[in-house]
Amino acid sequence: MSENRFPSPFEVEAPEGVEGWEELYPYSVVFSDDRRDYEENRFWFWDSMHWGWAMTPWDSTFLEMAIASLSQFNSRHYRIPPADGIDFRVFYGVPYFSPVTIEDGARIESRVPEFMERAGHYFANWDGLYENWLGKIKANIADIESVDFSPLPEMEDMEVITSGSAIGSGHRLQAEYHRFKDLCLKVWQYHFEFLNLGYAAYLDFFGFCKQAFPSIPDLGIAKMVAGIEVDLFRPNEELKVIAQKAIDAGLADVFSNPDDVPGIQAAIAGSEVERYWNEVEEPWFNFSNGTGFYHYDKTWKNSPEIPYAFIRDYIEKIQAGEDITRPIDEITAERDRVVSEYADLLATDEDRQAFEEKLGLARTVFPYVENHNFYIEHWTMSVVWDKLRQLGDNLVKEGVLSETDDVFYIRRDEMDEVLWDVYSAWAVNAPNRGSVYWPPRIERRRDIVAKLRDFQPPKALGEPPTVVTEPFTIMLWGITSESISQWLGTEEGADGLSGMAASPGVAEGKARLVFNPEDIGKVQDGEILVAPITAPSWAPVFPKIRACVTDIGGMMSHAAIVCREYGVPAVTGTGFGSREIKDGQMLRVDGSNGTVEILD
Amino acid sequence: MCDACPIIDWAAELPTVRSFTARRVSDAMEEFIVWYDRYDPSKKDLVGGKNASLGEMMRAELPVPPGFALTTDAYQLIWQDQYLVEQVNELLRSIDHDDVAKNLETSERIRHLIEAEPVPDRVVDELGQAYDALSKHCGVDDVPVAVRSSATAEDLPDASFAGQQDTFLWITGLPSVIEHVRRCWSSIFTDRALAYRHQMGYLQHQIAMSVAVQKMVDPKASGVAFTLNPTNGDRSQVAVDASWGLGEAVVSGEVTPDNFLVDKVIHEIVHRNVSSKEIEYRLNHGVVEKMPVPDDRKDQPSVTDDDLRAIAQLARRSEKHYGCPQDVEWAIDRHLPEGENVVMLQSRPETVWSQRPAAAVTNGGGTGVSSIVSTLLSPLTGAQATA
Numbered sequence: 001m002s003e004n005r006f007p008s009p010f011e012v013e014a015p016e017g018v019e020g021w022e023e024l025y026p027y028s029v030v031f032s033d034d035r036r037d038y039e040e041n042r043f044w045f046w047d048s049m050h051w052g053w054a055m056t057p058w059d060s061t062f063l064e065m066a067i068a069s070l071s072q073f074n075s076r077h078y079r080i081p082p083a084d085g086i087d088f089r090v091f092y093g094v095p096y097f098s099p100v101t102i103e104d105g106a107r108i109e110s111r112v113p114e115f116m117e118r119a120g121h122y123f124a125n126w127d128g129l130y131e132n133w134l135g136k137i138k139a140n141i142a143d144i145e146s147v148d149f150s151p152l153p154e155m156e157d158m159e160v161i162t163s164g165s166a167i168g169s170g171h172r173l174q175a176e177y178h179r180f181k182d183l184c185l186k187v188w189q190y191h192f193e194f195l196n197l198g199y200a201a202y203l204d205f206f207g208f209c210k211q212a213f214p215s216i217p218d219l220g221i222a223k224m225v226a227g228i229e230v231d232l233f234r235p236n237e238e239l240k241v242i243a244q245k246a247i248d249a250g251l252a253d254v255f256s257n258p259d260d261v262p263g264i265q266a267a268i269a270g271s272e273v274e275r276y277w278n279e280v281e282e283p284w285f286n287f288s289n290g291t292g293f294y295h296y297d298k299t300w301k302n303s304p305e306i307p308y309a310f311i312r313d314y315i316e317k318i319q320a321g322e323d324i325t326r327p328i329d330e331i332t333a334e335r336d337r338v339v340s341e342y343a344d345l346l347a348t349d350e351d352r353q354a355f356e357e358k359l360g361l362a363r364t365v366f367p368y369v370e371n372h373n374f375y376i377e378h379w380t381m382s383v384v385w386d387k388l389r390q391l392g393d394n395l396v397k398e399g400v401l402s403e404t405d406d407v408f409y410i411r412r413d414e415m416d417e418v419l420w421d422v423y424s425a426w427a428v429n430a431p432n433r434g435s436v437y438w439p440p441r442i443e444r445r446r447d448i449v450a451k452l453r454d455f456q457p458p459k460a461l462g463e464p465p466t467v468v469t470e471p472f473t474i475m476l477w478g479i480t481s482e483s484i485s486q487w488l489g490t491e492e493g494a495d496g497l498s499g500m501a502a503s504p505g506v507a508e509g510k511a512r513l514v515f516n517p518e519d520i521g522k523v524q525d526g527e528i529l530v531a532p533i534t535a536p537s538w539a540p541v542f543p544k545i546r547a548c549v550t551d552i553g554g555m556m557s558h559a560a561i562v563c564r565e566y567g568v569p570a571v572t573g574t575g576f577g578s579r580e581i582k583d584g585q586m587l588r589v590d591g592s593n594g595t596v597e598i599l600d
Numbered sequence: 601m602c603d604a605c606p607i608i609d610w611a612a613e614l615p616t617v618r619s620f621t622a623r624r625v626s627d628a629m630e631e632f633i634v635w636y637d638r639y640d641p642s643k644k645d646l647v648g649g650k651n652a653s654l655g656e657m658m659r660a661e662l663p664v665p666p667g668f669a670l671t672t673d674a675y676q677l678i679w680q681d682q683y684l685v686e687q688v689n690e691l692l693r694s695i696d697h698d699d700v701a702k703n704l705e706t707s708e709r710i711r712h713l714i715e716a717e718p719v720p721d722r723v724v725d726e727l728g729q730a731y732d733a734l735s736k737h738c739g740v741d742d743v744p745v746a747v748r749s750s751a752t753a754e755d756l757p758d759a760s761f762a763g764q765q766d767t768f769l770w771i772t773g774l775p776s777v778i779e780h781v782r783r784c785w786s787s788i789f790t791d792r793a794l795a796y797r798h799q800m801g802y803l804q805h806q807i808a809m810s811v812a813v814q815k816m817v818d819p820k821a822s823g824v825a826f827t828l829n830p831t832n833g834d835r836s837q838v839a840v841d842a843s844w845g846l847g848e849a850v851v852s853g854e855v856t857p858d859n860f861l862v863d864k865v866i867h868e869i870v871h872r873n874v875s876s877k878e879i880e881y882r883l884n885h886g887v888v889e890k891m892p893v894p895d896d897r898k899d900q901p902s903v904t905d906d907d908l909r910a911i912a913q914l915a916r917r918s919e920k921h922y923g924c925p926q927d928v929e930w931a932i933d934r935h936l937p938e939g940e941n942v943v944m945l946q947s948r949p950e951t952v953w954s955q956r957p958a959a960a961v962t963n964g965g966g967t968g969v970s971s972i973v974s975t976l977l978s979p980l981t982g983a984q985a986t987a
Contacts, residue, residue, distance in 0.1 A: 120969045204975040212961045213836035215829045217870045341865040345835050348960045471976045504868045
């Protein structure tokens with residue numbers, strides 16, 4: 001690699017055995033010779049924060065929907081003055097992003113009044129719109145649940161005849177698939193309805209604080225804004241309640257082997273523990289152990305052994321006399337103290353007034369920023385993946401797939417053809433082609449995805465920008481000119497890493513690398529968790545670990561929020577942490593200064 | 601001499617020395633010892649200016665080295681010796697304010713009389729108990745202390761000058777403490793104090809003497825703390841310079857100190873730069889010696905994170921107490937128990953950034969959505985300033 005640029009997407013050497021990987025993804029999202037001039041002259045970074053591993057074909061749908069929606073709100077809805085959308089590509093299975101910045105001053109200028117009017121409306125009516133949003137999200141989830149992917153019947157119901165509707169199940173299956181796709185796109189439209197504006201208001205307060213107090217730690221700012229009773233923390237809080245109820249009901253020992261799901265379910269049957277579990281399971285245990293972006297991420301609801309293990313840990317803590325409840329009053333008092341002390345340090349009353357105003361807005365918008373993650377990534381996506389599995393089951397019955405999860409190896413546009421094939425074969429009552437066409441192709445794709453998952457593609461591609469000014473790159477991904485030059489520097493390999501000082505404190509311990517969410521159970525007491533990214537549902541593991549290091553993520557990334565909540569030192573956005581650090585190495589993590597030292 | 605000034609008439613004044621004494625000392629009410637951590641402002645006249653300010657600092661949670669005041673009640677007791685009163689009065693009458701050389705001799709004779717005066721047993725007992733308690737608290741037998749005069753002057757704004765101040769350092773053992781208490785008492789009658797009072801037209805009876813007895817700090821590490829970031833004036837930070845041993849090494853610039861930045865509000869150490877500290881000044885029986893720092897300590901931070909937080913809080917409290925940015929000298933004492941071993945030696949106004957008007961952030965930059973527009977247009981303004 002030349003010194004000051006990342007490799008061109010056209011010169012990265014392919015890993016072995018993945019020939020034809022491009023056909024797993026739509027033609028519009030792969031780098032191609034016909035757009036080479038455009039593509040080669042841009043800076044692309046891998047969003048390993050959300051997509052740390054190669055995606056299967058259907059999974060990449062949500063990447064496309066997410067980034068198109070994000071872009072649409074910037075470019076077409078709110079007219080963010082300096083930023084259009086974020087262009088995206090899938091490269092060896094993972095997404096690369098390239099922000100489209102507006103540099104023409106006159107164009108920026110002309111969008112300012114448009115932005116003021118449109119964003120202004122949202123800021124002015126935030127609470128009502130957010131209330132409305134919660135309603136929309138719940139309705140959308142109900143709609144997704146109502147999608148009917150049931151198998152095609154041997155014979156249509158009599159009702160089809162008597163009602164004179166004439167529309168049969170084959171049409172229903174295809175129409176429902178289309179409705180499903182539309183509802184999925186809606187999920188992502190809703191996701192970004194508030195997010196960018198929320199971050200913008202946060203950044204405005206952030207910028208003000210940095211101007212007033214040039215050396216203020218980011219953490220100080222985050223502490224003033226962070227919500228206290230956040231829905232994202234709720235699932236974990238419910239586990240603590242269940243742990244206490246298990247002790248009260250004399251059922252503490254039941255959880256000693258969390259993997260024995262049927263045994264535990266039998267033992268708690270009819271108890272207060274079971275009753276309470278059932279009460280909170282919907283929606284709170286629609287909680288993914290990953291980012292929610294992968295079909296194989298497990299949810300607490302579907303894989304109760306995960307929350308059972310956390311309950312066991314909490315039971316042990318309570319029995320050891322630890323108080324595991326969140327001291328809400330103390331946390332609130334501390335937040336108030338921090339705010340009033342910084343306010344006292346401001347130079348003028350005018351500054352104090354601006355500070356209060358900006359903080360007020362940041363706090364108005366921030367519940368959305370924190371909570372949307374539960375409603376979309378966890379709850380909605382859990383429902384989405386389960387619904388696709390229903391379709392998979394159906395296709396297994398039709399002989400097109402050999403197992404349910406094969407459904408994720410078919411692209412969403414290909415699925416139209418699959419369903420046509422299935423429908424028409426059903427209608428004719430003759431063999432479909434899918435049963436012979438898809439199984440070998442899916443085998444091949446499974447092999448490609450497995451190989452891509454072992455491949456570590458470059459952190460970034462192409463020409464780095466001299467200075468990063470695109471607000472969303474900075475806000476959402478924490479990518480700045482400094483972090484890019486760090487990435488360039490780290491390519492050479494050093495014995496230290498740096499990133500965001502995301503959660504304060506210093507700790508030493510053994511590294512435990514977690515690349516897959518399933519491995520989270522391997523983390524031992526006193527280890528340092530090193531991962532490309534962490535998920536909020538890993539929260540119960542945080543009391544165990546000494547520190548946490550992630551590859552990507554800013555001060556307000558999920559990992560940072562959760563680490564601070566649980567008082568674990570964290571360095572996020574190291575870029576290469578999970579690649580440089582080996583399992584079992586001794587590390588010194590300084591979460592106050594954002595550095596990680598490899599001690600041996 | 602102008603008419604407005606009180607007439608200086610030693611003869612007329614002398615009885616007031618006794619009446620002063622009689623007024624203040626009654627066996628039932630006398631109080632000889634006031635510990636700094638139990639000081640309250642009603643005791644100000646009893647302990648004098650120096651002690652009062654140490655007590656006030658303790659009340660403001662500014663941890664000065666521990667100690668106590670021997671009050672003016674103790675001082676007044678010696679004037680119950682009528683013979684001493686008469687002799688001093690006679691010497692005072694002989695003063696001619698134009699004859700500097702003779703007055704020095706007279707002053708010395710008065711002081712000698714006071715220093716030869718036996719200290720009343722009641723005072724010796726209480727002083728002994730207090731000194732033992734202090735030694736015990738510090739975990740040192742016969743703890744070295746500083747003994748200082750702390751004059752009290754009713755209704756006078758400048759008691760310290762009016763009384764003149766004597767300071768005796770590294771005093772060890774009760775007999776020596778008592779000896780230096782007497783010297784503090786006698787320092788009321790230094791020739792300079794006499795001349796000053798004469799010049800200002802103050803009356804003799806207005807002055808009484810309390811004595812400060814305070815642990816000598818033996819610093820494991822020491823340094824300075826600014827209640828702002830000196831590189832950018834950021835008032836949300838405390839900048840700390842620290843090095844091993846006494847503060848001389850830092851102040852003289854003989855070592856590059858460890859340098860830290862601590863956030864005042866969330867108490868995080870936001871920046872740290874640990875340097876290689878080649879030398880340190882250490883105390884050896886009260887004598888300062890310059891020594892090389894042993895290899896195993898030289899590259900180690902001279903303060904712990906907990907120390908830093910204590911230093912920063914101390915500096916912040918001082919800033920709040922005095923109402924402007926401060927430049928604080930602090931030390932970590934070798935003997936004091938963990939948790940109270942960070943002490944403040946001195947605090948004075950910071951002069952560089954305090955002179956500038958604190959820069960306001962809002963310069964018509966707009967509020968609400970228009971401010972968000974400016975933020976989106978230059979989202980890095982803040983972040984760049986951090987770097």
